[in-house]
Amino acid sequence: xxxxxxxxxxxxxxxxxxxxxxxxxxxxxxxxxxxxxxxxxxxxxxxxxxxxxxxxxxxxxxxxxxxxxxxxxxxxxxxxxxxxxxxxxxxxxxxxxxxxxxxxxxxxxxxxxxxxxxxxxxxxxxxxxxxxxxxxxxxxxxxxxxxxxxxxxxxxxxxxxxxxxxxxxxxxxxxxxxxxxxxxxxxxxxxxxxxxxxxxxxxxxxxxxxxxxxxxxxxxxxxxxxxxxxxxxxxxxxxxxxxxxxxxxxxxxxxxxxxxxxxxxxxxxxxxxxxxxxxxxxxxxxxxxxxxxxxxxxxxxxxxxxxxxxxxxxxxxxxxxxxxxxxxxxxxxxxxxxxxxxxxxxxxxxxxxxxxxxxxxxxxxxxxxxxxxxxxxxxxxxxxxxxxx
Amino acid sequence: xxxxxxxxxxxxxxxxxxxxxxxxxxxxxxxxxxxxxxxxxxxxxxxxxxxxxxxxxxxxxxxxxxxxxxxxxxxxxxxxxxxxxxxxxxxxxxxxxxxxxxxxxxxxxxxxxxxxxxxxxxxxxxxxxxxxxxxxxxxxxxxxxxxxxxxxxxxxxxxxxxxxxxxxxxxxxxxxxxxxxxxxxxxxxxxxxxxxxxxxxxxxxxxxxxxxxxxxxxxxxxxxxxxxxxxxxxxxxxxxxxxxxxxxxxxxxxxxxxxxxxxxxxxxxxxxxxxxxxxxxxxxxxxxxxxxxxxxxxxxxxxxxxxxxxxxxxxxxxxxxxxxxxxxxxxxxxxxxxxxxxxxxxxxxxxxxxxxxxxxxxxxxxxxxxxxxxxxxxxxxxxxxxxxx
Numbered sequence: 083x084x085x086x087x088x089x090x091x092x093x094x095x096x097x098x099x100x101x102x103x104x105x106x107x108x109x110x111x112x113x114x115x116x117x118x119x120x121x122x123x124x125x126x127x128x129x130x131x132x133x134x135x136x137x138x139x140x141x142x143x144x145x146x147x148x149x150x151x152x153x154x155x156x157x158x159x160x161x162x163x164x165x166x167x168x169x170x171x172x173x174x175x176x177x178x179x180x181x182x183x184x185x186x187x188x189x190x191x192x193x194x195x196x197x198x199x200x201x202x203x204x205x206x207x208x209x210x211x212x213x214x215x216x217x218x219x220x221x222x223x224x225x226x227x228x229x230x231x232x233x234x235x236x237x238x239x240x241x242x243x244x245x246x247x248x249x250x251x252x253x254x255x256x257x258x259x260x261x262x263x264x265x266x267x268x269x270x271x272x273x274x275x276x277x278x279x280x281x282x283x284x285x286x287x288x289x290x291x292x293x294x295x296x297x298x299x300x301x302x303x304x305x306x307x308x309x310x311x312x313x314x315x316x317x318x319x320x321x322x323x324x325x326x327x328x329x330x331x332x333x334x335x336x337x338x339x340x341x342x343x344x345x346x347x348x349x350x351x352x353x354x355x356x357x358x359x360x361x362x363x364x365x366x367x368x369x370x371x372x373x374x375x376x377x378x379x380x381x382x383x384x385x386x387x388x389x390x391x392x393x394x395x396x397x398x399x400x401x402x403x404x405x406x407x408x409x410x411x412x413x414x415x416x417x418x419x420x421x422x423x424x425x426x427x428x429x430x431x432x433x434x435x436x437x438x439x440x441x442x443x444x445x446x447x448x449x450x451x452x453x454x455x456x457x458x459x460x461x462x463x464x465x466x467x468x469x470x471x
Numbered sequence: 472x473x474x475x476x477x478x479x480x481x482x483x484x485x486x487x488x489x490x491x492x493x494x495x496x497x498x499x500x501x502x503x504x505x506x507x508x509x510x511x512x513x514x515x516x517x518x519x520x521x522x523x524x525x526x527x528x529x530x531x532x533x534x535x536x537x538x539x540x541x542x543x544x545x546x547x548x549x550x551x552x553x554x555x556x557x558x559x560x561x562x563x564x565x566x567x568x569x570x571x572x573x574x575x576x577x578x579x580x581x582x583x584x585x586x587x588x589x590x591x592x593x594x595x596x597x598x599x600x601x602x603x604x605x606x607x608x609x610x611x612x613x614x615x616x617x618x619x620x621x622x623x624x625x626x627x628x629x630x631x632x633x634x635x636x637x638x639x640x641x642x643x644x645x646x647x648x649x650x651x652x653x654x655x656x657x658x659x660x661x662x663x664x665x666x667x668x669x670x671x672x673x674x675x676x677x678x679x680x681x682x683x684x685x686x687x688x689x690x691x692x693x694x695x696x697x698x699x700x701x702x703x704x705x706x707x708x709x710x711x712x713x714x715x716x717x718x719x720x721x722x723x724x725x726x727x728x729x730x731x732x733x734x735x736x737x738x739x740x741x742x743x744x745x746x747x748x749x750x751x752x753x754x755x756x757x758x759x760x761x762x763x764x765x766x767x768x769x770x771x772x773x774x775x776x777x778x779x780x781x782x783x784x785x786x787x788x789x790x791x792x793x794x795x796x797x798x799x800x801x802x803x804x805x806x807x808x809x810x811x812x813x814x815x816x817x818x819x820x821x822x823x824x825x826x827x828x829x830x831x832x833x834x835x836x837x838x839x840x841x842x843x844x845x846x847x848x849x850x851x852x853x854x855x856x857x858x859x860x
Contacts, residue, residue: 084800084802084803085801085802085819085821086802098494099494099495101494101514102491102494102495105487105488105490105491105514106488106491106758106816106817106818106819107805107817107819108801108802108817108819108820108821108831110513110821111514123516124499124516125490125494125500125514125515125516126514126516127512127513127514127515127516127518129516369495373813373814374813374814382809387805387806387809388806388809388810388813389809389813390809390813390814390815391813391814395784411473412474412497413473413474413475413497414473416496416776417776417777420771420776420777420778420779421777424762424763424777424778424779424780425762425763425779425780426779427495428495428496428497429495430474430495430496430497431497432474432497432499442497
């Protein structure tokens, strides 16, 4: 049997949903998981429990695989370079992945290739943050108030879901980010009307597909709702966003799914916020709303197979995240949600409920955006326990 | 965590695809498999290898589950009755399932509830078969030629995919079926214009959904192509078929998916051919062509959850089976098939290729039936090795 073995590093929900997409392809799926109870470990047959930070563990894991890919971006770049040097197919490769792992490297490269970013630079200490703010007051930029504050500070490595990001209004507030001992990137706080995501998938031989540009609504720094396609987005801006994402994928030689998170500014420009080189929360809607899901296309790209059609199957698709709330039991909401909406698509991750933790999402689709949004929002809130009828 | 544990007896592709549908529901899936390499065993985490014909094995397996269901219909009825008596939730229950396991019992019950069947009766030996033929010559029936031959003979238990079925033209040809030592059912050979399937899903509390009636094309006794919905099927006949299937589900107290295979006669009547109480080949199109797949709805029913919308998502959906041919390697056809049709949906089962064995299927959907059929037929033939470009 010549079906390839995909090695997935990381056992979170992205791995779980990638395995789900891989089942119909008949490919074999091998998982490197932190624990046997991880989201993906619960549903995969071939599970290796081990530490992805250990090179020998990675080596042994990769030995049974035709290609390895990732559920997260925390595998040390130097380990991936070592594996690649030893002949392991790593997709996306470390030279691409470093741009999703290190925000400083990402900003430098994007600027190099002419992709619009917020004003930014690495800052050394709180006094330097104040200088950065002043540079913004003097020159161009979107900072409201015109004095260059607030400033967004990010550790260049390690942040996700709002962690490792601070919004500060003075040098006095700027001390904490530097305590991690990791370089800190300062960025202007963009006066955006909304956040978008332009996601693409690219394969090793250069084929790429672009998904419809979506609107992404964050609550407390975490993705809450995604609307596909982004409502009232001028065709020119949508095309610009997709071309930008395809350019980034090509210039960085990305293999697999690339999520490009964007700001749409008040004056109608788009700026790159962040990159992720893996399936992404902003693409979960594709599981039910697109011809080919981000997970299926990520697998095809990693296997160097022709990519699937990224087009939508419905006029509107909405995803709302289900975060842990007061109820430990997500299952008890099923009868209500399923009876209320026979078209609801529930995606649970098998994770223990902790307040604010991503434990699942719901997708809805249809012709009427208000209705599609309401159905998804209601179901997510009900499952979470925020509403009880 | 209050997510239920579904115990699936049998590790074939139906179990594999049911697990695939269960992943997003967050439910836990436990498999009783003949071997560790079975289709479903390759993709499930919690696998028990054991013999479903052994009651103690079934008992131990069921102990870890909230409900058990089936990939096939071969679990001995008496074992299921024993489990039910011991408090195990068996869905569908043995009293329903026996009608899918024993064609004699099925025919008797359907006749009792007034559901149209081909002329039939149990026959004792070849001479009795000749008498059955004569009964058909004398009275009503669709037998061409008017002498009551040919006659279809079926062992009441054990047949599938054309096995255990004989079409005989004389008493002399009728010896073989009786050698199995199992009761033999004789049926008139129906002069049908085509075969249909009216599939429904029913839950323990009586809710039921009916899928669009499909056309099913058999080649050499095995399902080859399914077209959803059946083209040019008068609304009245379609409604009749769906109502018939819902009636059977209710009268037999079926829980889960019920496939009702039908003949559409030359004079516009529908007759029941066979029943299956599990997800079925005639319903694979639903994975990509319906709002809720047969697998997802079977799970909901077995868990007594509200059922999902069974309506189609596309005007036409076609499934073509991929049978083993001369190529041992199904994967090598992927680049061609995926490049030719970016909307193609491949579903492979992870099974070793043997000539004529069901190793997967492809689904296509769209607005133009001829195009949708051509795309699916081409892909299946290419993967099988029947064509090479």
